[in-house]
Amino acid sequence: MSNSAPIAFIDSGVGGLPYLQWVREHLPQENFVYLADRKNFPYGEKTSGEIVDIVLHAVKSLRDGSYPKMLVIACNTASVTALDAVRKAVDFPVVGVVPAVKPAAMSSRNKRIGVMATRRTIDGSYLQRLIDNFAPDCHVEKVAASGVVSFVENDFFRASDEEKLEIVENAVNLFSGEKVDKVVLGCTHFIYLDEILKKRLGGDVEIIDSREGVGRQIMHVLEINRLFSTEKKEDVFYCSAESPGDSYRLFAQMFGLKYSGVMEGL
Incomplete structure (x- = not known):
């Protein structure tokens, strides 16, 4: 080679x-x-x-x-x-x-973290094993956001900032309601919207990817x-x-x- x-x-x-x-x-x-x-x-x-x-x-x-x-x-x-x-x-x-559950759990101040991923990852056993092994003392709010993947793939370049905010609104509301201080981006497509998420979640919430x-x-x-x-x-x-x-x-x-x-x- x-x-x-x-x-x-x-x-x-x-x-x-x-x-x-x-x-x-x-x-x-x-x-x-x-x-x-x-x-x-x-x-x-x-x-x-x-x-x-x-x-x-x-x-x-x-x-x-x-x-x-x-x-x-x-x-x-x-x-x-x-x-x-x-x-x-x-x-x-x-x-x-793989989703960066371990660093999120290690750095969380209030032991409340969020995970955004596809439905397959959210429902799969691998993510649950990561949580069991590395975040057993944390409350983990999991959000299936498969629609965000299609949005990035098909609409990213032509979408307005308002449309980008709208596509993450459901996840943002759930995470805000649960008072998480770390959000793990469990799908690589979500990185394109990390600045939108930071803006919407506020400075007290850290966005973590791998x-x-x-x-x-x-x-x-x-x-x-x-x-x-x-x-x-x-x-x-x-x-x-x-x-x-x-x-x-x-x-x-x-x-x-x-x-x-x-x-x-x-």
């Missing part, structure tokens, strides 16, 4: 791009390929078996097309469902994304496997189906990636 091979990121859409951005800012010499699996969006409304099959198929296409040196499953729903299956299927390191934790894990895996790149190439954005309104070209441009259309084999 070449050290100049890319680090591949996969998500059901554009949610993983802020994670790629964090890693690129800290490791500018690395090469990246991003896959937005639009054809199967959203993952959060599918069964566990469907998600495993979908992710394994996407990973095969990535492997055949660019043979990455590492894979990042940049989607909470896919990570908590398919991470083990993917690790068994490939011969390169795989890093997943970008730094995941990024540092990626750096650690590269280090222990001696996989750091010394040859910079072009970073590329692929999808499994075109997006409405050509928004994927805009997202690729926003994050400095070359838009390369639909990946072969998907």
Whole structure:
């Protein structure tokens, strides 16, 4: 495996791009390929078996097309469902994304935290295990906000600030009523609305996502496997189906990636 091979990121859409951005800012010499699996969006409304099959198929296409040196499953729903299956299927390191319950619980002053995620993640056993293991002394208010995922994917660029406020209003009201002081973004898509959430929840509530934790894990895996790149190439954005309104070209441009259309084999 070449050290100049890319680090591949996969998500059901554009949610993983802020994670790629964090890693690129800290490791500018690395090469990246991003896959937005639009054809199967959203993952959060599918069964566990469907998600495993979908992710394994996407990973095969990535492997055949660019043979990455590492894979990042940049989607909470896919990570908590398919991470083990993917690790068994490939011969390169795989890093997943999980809700940052542990740091939220450790830093909460009043031991009242909120978690926003897809319905699949909220109802799944993995999130409950995180809460049982790392936040047993906390009241955890869980909010399924799958509609926010579709909003970011389809309407982010054309939506007004008022529309962005409206889409998070239900979650904000629940969290405010429960007086939480930490809110965990348990879906990568939600990061696009973190400033809106901060504005609406107020300065006493901290918004927590897993970008730094995941990024540092990626750096650690590269280090222990001696996989750091010394040859910079072009970073590329692929999808499994075109997006409405050509928004994927805009997202690729926003994050400095070359838009390369639909990946072969998907």
